[in-house]
Amino acid sequence: MTESLFLGIDGGGTKCRARLRDAQGNLLGEGTGGPSNIRLDPDLVWASILTACREALFQAGLQEDRLKQIHAGMGAAGAGQTSAVERLLSRPHPFASIEIDTDAHTAWLGAFKGGDGAILIVGTGSCGYGGVSGQCHYVGGWGYEISDEGSGAAIGRELLRRTIWAHDGRIALTPLSALVLAEFKNDLEVMVDWVGKARPSDYGRYAPLVLQHAEKRDPLGIDIISDAAAGLGRIATRLLDLGAPALCLFGGLAEPLRPWLPPPVQQAIRPPAADALDGAILLARTALPGGQP
Amino acid sequence: MTESLFLGIDGGGTKCRARLRDAQGNLLGEGTGGPSNIRLDPDLVWASILTACREALFQAGLQEDRLKQIHAGMGAAGAGQTSAVERLLSRPHPFASIEIDTDAHTAWLGAFKGGDGAILIVGTGSCGYGGVSGQCHYVGGWGYEISDEGSGAAIGRELLRRTIWAHDGRIALTPLSALVLAEFKNDLEVMVDWVGKARPSDYGRYAPLVLQHAEKRDPLGIDIISDAAAGLGRIATRLLDLGAPALCLFGGLAEPLRPWLPPPVQQAIRPPAADALDGAILLARTALPGGQP
Structure with missing residues (x-):
């Protein structure tokens, strides 16, 4: 059994969500863990990720030894901050690979499967993000104090x-x-x-x-x-x-x-093709050699 | 020598200013002390006040023993916060009396000598304040986060x-x-x-x-x-x-x-009749029995 598995992770401040799919895209399982905002302590964040991941493996009826076949993608608020990403990646992890990008990027990847389009996130904060002809753009989203209009x-x-x-x-x-x-x-x-x-x-x-x-x-x-x-x-x-x-x-x-x-x-609003967890899986897939959006 | 002296104090975050006048309103001296925002440590604030006061006494050629003849008035940012005023007044002080109100109130007292009129303060913060027919009103001035328009x-x-x-x-x-x-x-x-x-x-x-x-x-x-x-x-x-x-x-x-x-x-703008230090002196005078604006 050396077939790759793909894990999509949504790293939020209150909880961590994860979804496991096989290489053909079949849903194997899902799980939830604790806080995983990447500005938090990296050991805590890794613990949350692995809790969510193990629950997904358990749902799939798979053993712990499959962790090393997993290619993970993670969308996380705060991943624009390079130092936080580096701190998280400095810790050893059991996966075959992990890619981290902002939650806006994985939401957009899921919504448009990597094709042209834009997303608008409106919660406690707000952020606009779009990809056009392979170029990605942030509009707003720089925080409550000086940005995040309409949040x-x-x-x-x-x-x-x-x-x-x-x-x-x-x-x-x-x-x-x-x-x-x-x-x-x-x-x-x-x-x-x-x-x-x-x-x-x-x-x-x-x-x-x-x-x-x-x-x-x-x-x-x-x-x-x-x-x-x-x-x-x-x-x-x-x-x-x-x-x-x-x-x-x-x-x-x-x-x-x-x-x-x-x-x-x-009039420009469309339903997303998929959610941010599938966007995170796409992030993991496209990062592999020969991977495509 | 039992004649009353009047001290006007402007209590700011970076420095404390004081002005001494006699009962006839003659200018006797002025002085400056350290930080005196009344949210700071009361002992520090009292030290700043007394430094400014002693400089004014020295300019006036008066001795330290005159402190007990002084009726002081103080205008201070943050004096709307009752607990801060109470904390400051809980310390022993050498004056015959001291009255504390907001810096807006003493600025207004100085500007209109207690008569009808309004002031607009625009610095790092902003605040409107006015007195009409003996009723005082604040407009704005509740801080950077949710108020202080135009500051x-x-x-x-x-x-x-x-x-x-x-x-x-x-x-x-x-x-x-x-x-x-x-x-x-x-x-x-x-x-x-x-x-x-x-x-x-x-x-x-x-x-x-x-x-x-x-x-x-x-x-x-x-x-x-x-x-x-x-x-x-x-x-x-x-x-x-x-x-x-x-x-x-x-x-x-x-x-x-x-x-x-x-x-x-x-078109409604007029020059102030006097400044906030004289407003603070007026605050001290009107607080005395039989005092009038």
């Missing part, structure tokens, strides 16, 4: 900012801002204390509330979601202008925001 | 954000964005690393550069400064709408931004 974190932060405007009387109070003010006991000091400890994901947890209110025609909700969608529209438009013939959406906020996107962007 | 920090952060847009091709490159990109070696990873360590004052240091380019008609500079001025205009407009008959400007960025403010706001 959940940006929506939540804008909610607090404009709730202050309503509190000051710079804009009218609406049900949405009244709700937020009540949550902070109508005391901006309480809000500022919260902000001092808040992470992007804490802001992002307000995004569904803003969306719900926008859908109920709350003027503040409509303003924030419209601005978020306009920011995402500019990211998508740039990718389409670069020559991407179609756009796939990823991330928990992409579908709810979809009706708010500019119509020319909406 | 130096907001201008600098927006510069980096839109430089990414130019890098991605979402907007045209201009001399300003080209300069910023070159500073970060045309590598957004380098920019993101910088952002990870940046404080509001680090962003704020870009504000003069943006202003210079706006004045030279750089389109990106014009857009950022116009947006900043619009945000400040909304703060000022709210204060004027609350009934403030005039507006005084404070902070290093207020004057350079003044020509960009909406004309109705510009």
Whole structure:
């Protein structure tokens, strides 16, 4: 038994997912492990990867000794940071090979099977990515502070900012801002204390509330979601202008925001051919000598 | 010698300034001390205050034993935070009395001698404040993250954000964005690393550069400064709408931004009657039994 196996890995901050296929592309098994953001301790990340991988092997009815036949591909948030990838790869591993790229790249690989196209990821952060004629481009995705327009974190932060405007009387109070003010006991000091400890994901947890209110025609909700969608529209438009013939959406906020996107962007949206785990498998396959997309 | 003396203190993050006047308002002396942001260690803050105070006493040719005749007033960034004020006041001090309020309040007291009017402070942060018919109002000023529109920090952060847009091709490159990109070696990873360590004052240091380019008609500079001025205009407009008959400007960025403010706001601008140190002296005087503004 020397036939190659292919493992696709999605390395996230809260969990690691893995999928195992044989050389013919048949699904053999799937598994889940612990946190595997590659900025974390490499030993922890490897432990998470191997937990997910062993579960997939077990599902497939395969033994541990098959690890050395596995060619792995991993999409990971933060893999744009070369030092983090090098640190992870400096540890010994049991695989025949492993390739690591960003989660945007593996999502795009899955969505378009390596062909021309663009993706828009909208979750706590946001990022645009596309490949055209073998050239890949990032648009945005450089983090909450100075990028990530239209992300959940940006929506939540804008909610607090404009709730202050309503509190000051710079804009009218609406049900949405009244709700937020009540949550902070109508005391901006309480809000500022919260902000001092808040992470992007804490802001992002307000995004569904803003969306719900926008859908109920709350003027503040409509303003924030419209601005978020306009920011995402500019990211998508740039990718389409670069020559991407179609756009796939990823991330928990992409579908709810979809009706708010500019119509020319909406018209370019297609369902992805496959998901990021299959994109990661494609990453592993194309890295082999003679591999092709 | 039992005549009261009055000390006005401006408690800043990098230094403490103090001014001593007699009961008739004659200037006796001034002094400077170390950091005195009241969120710092109270012993450090008291040491800074007393250094500044002793210098003022020395200039006045007065002895240390006069400390107990001094009624002090202090305007301090962060004095909206009650716990910080209480911590500072929990330490023994040599003064006959001390009153602490926000730096916005003492700036306003100085500018309008306690009468109706509004102030707009624009430095690393921004804040609007006004008093009308004995009622005081804050507009904005809740910090870089969710407030402080038009501040130096907001201008600098927006510069980096839109430089990414130019890098991605979402907007045209201009001399300003080209300069910023070159500073970060045309590598957004380098920019993101910088952002990870940046404080509001680090962003704020870009504000003069943006202003210079706006004045030279750089389109990106014009857009950022116009947006900043619009945000400040909304703060000022709210204060004027609350009934403030005039507006005084404070902070290093207020004057350079003044020509960009909406004309109705510009028309309301007046020079302040006195500065924040005299406002702090007024704070001390009005706190005395029978004191009046």
